[in-house]
Amino acid sequence: MQVVKQITGIASVIDIENIDTDQIIPAEHLKITNKTGLGKHLFSNWRYNSDGSEASNFVLNIGSSRKTKILITGDNFGCGSSREHAPWALIDFGIQVVISSSIADIFRNNSVKNGLLPIVVNKESHELLLKQNAKEISVDIENQKIIADEKEINFELEAFTRYCFLNGMDQLDFIISQEARIAAFEKEQVRYE
Structure with a gap:
């Protein structure tokens, strides 16, 4: 992972509740274990017509939203089965942040492990953000604020998640960074056996 303190970019809104992982990345595309190439x-099922052409009315096919970095969604995003392919597909498309009024726990955990920032905001803030389609907004991880329409929206991150993003490390990187402390602990345990 890279150090990430702030993400600024175009926001795209998909105001649909209960978007599950099968809608994010349909099962027929899960035959690979490589993280790259899933963005397409x-x-x-929403982005393309049955003949494979782009659906002209889907938000990610329209103008600046093709390069969106921040996805704002309806309530209960990422529900359904656990599949790391869902955050992989979002990241491969270029999305770095998902914001909702609630995000399924298993999706949130998979996202954090793969460098996708899941943010939950209160209902009032969510209503404001749902009006930000195709607008540039900023997510300040260090200060835990979203800046949209010249307003600041506070959000909370778990301390460990925030630490990992600000220091450019995933869970494994963190464990490796603690190698000296782990070795010292293990050495101390041997003394008491």
Whole structure:
């Protein structure tokens, strides 16, 4: 992972509740274990017509939203089965942040492990953010604020998640960074056996 303190970019809104992982990345695209190349299949049942052409009315196919970095969604985003392919597809498309009024726990955990920032905001803030389609907004991880329409929206991150993003490390990187402390602890345990 890279150090990430702030993300600024175009926001795209998909105001649909209960978007599950099968809608994010349909099962027919799960035959690979490589993280790259999944972005073209992101929301494929919505992004493409039956003949494979782009659906002209889907938000990620329109103008500046093709390069969106921040996805704002309806309530209960990422519900359904656990599949790391869902955050992989979002990241491969270029999305770095998902914001909702609630995000399924298993999706949130998979996202954090893969460098996708999941943010939950209160209902009032969510209503404001749902009006930000195709607008540039900023997510300040260090100060835990979203800046949209010249307003600041506070959000909370778990301390460990925040630490990992600000220091450019995933869970494994963190464990490796603690190698000296782990070795010292293990050495101390041997003394008491």
